[in-house]
Amino acid sequence: MDTVVEIQVDTEQSSEETGAAFERAFAAFHKVERACSRFDPDSELRKACRQIQIPVPVSPYLFEPLKFAMEMAEGTGGAFDPAVGKAMEENGFNRRYLTGELVESPSAASANYRDIVLDERNRTLTLLKPLVIDLGAVAKGFAIDLAANELKQFERFAVNAGGDLFAGGADERANAWSIGIQHPEQKDRVIHMIRVSNEAICTSGSYERKSAVKNGTHHIIDPKTKASPVDWISCSVVAPFAMLADAFSTTAFLLGADDGVAFIEQADLKGILITPDLQIVTVGGS
């Protein structure tokens, strides 16, 4: 996933059991990447997307995050859309970090999430026309949730994947974490602190990955305009699940100033949104 994953556990349990849980937690990231990678030509996602108009049975490691992305697409009228992958390729987000190989996928002239069909009963994915699915806004969060699930017996733990994290623990007294949100311009500084307890926080920022192809474009691309939204420079969302925080932080970014705030509010989540001139807007909660 081109992300450094860091897992921290505080416990009095035996080191054997702890070690085994760590392995399962890290393994979750590999499983999700093998299923969802847009770059690995052998990922389950890439293989499934080579077949057009044919229902392809897929594993839950692909089906579930894709299903969540589809629900987000429907819930936002397509403002969030997993079918945005071709636009991402065209803006230079096309290089597999492990090997340097480039992807260039076939795609119909215009495609959107309505061209993706998921069959709940049969657990299949069908593409109605060639398109590129990007699960960047949900897959990492899903992996974090799976990893956190392996660690929930411990008194205190955190799973941190490149700044998206779940912080939790079974011990009421000790499982509140103080998390600092990275300053968008000065990488080593914190712009805002927040307390998190058995929750995930995910941050989407325009400063993270910039397009080498088009100035002003970064890795969050509006599926309709094919440009990057400019109302925010950073959106962080706190939620009970990392997949939820991940998707909502990206969506808030896409929806822009008023709609982004409203979207987080009506889902009763907490958010910290930062404008290009570094104004901090907090949403929900305390």
Add this chain to the structure above:
Amino acid sequence: MAKTGKKWIVLCSAALGAIYGAEYLATEANSPLQQLLPQYVQAAAQNGTGVYPGIQAPGSTPIDSSVSGGSVSGSSTPSGSASGGSASSSPTAGSGTNSLYKNGTYTGTGSNRRGTLQVAVTVQNDKITDVEIAGYEMHYSQSYIAGLPAQVLQNQSAQVDNVSGATFSTQAFEDAVQDALSQARNA
């Protein structure tokens, strides 16, 4: 919590449930879900796919019989893939001679907006030998689901044909049977 907020939590819970099967949705005192919205932990079972690890002894029909066409078996996806969902802990088809289920009677609970119901399922030598509705507190007639226990015995599966006009109670019934079966599972 706003109604829309619950929907997303249910979806996330169901997503994890699809990987881990019904175990994930079992009651856990420290689970943040249990603290927040206990009734929606059950609802997640409904909104989820109904794909659970279940009676999948070698050679028998999987719970989700629509995937039994065989197109999944040859693939290289993680164990359980589209037909079972639980990649981590449960035995998959062909796992050997150990029994999948402990003998005994297990009571499972299913619920939806209209109430809860309980079903007692008796398992003997990996066969379902008895299914009885043990508790019923729903806002419509029990007659809708009267025929379902017999179907479970016949199909040897939690999955039953939908009773027209009784989608929610049928789903809750299936959930209760599935809950009972997951308690019966040999870990």
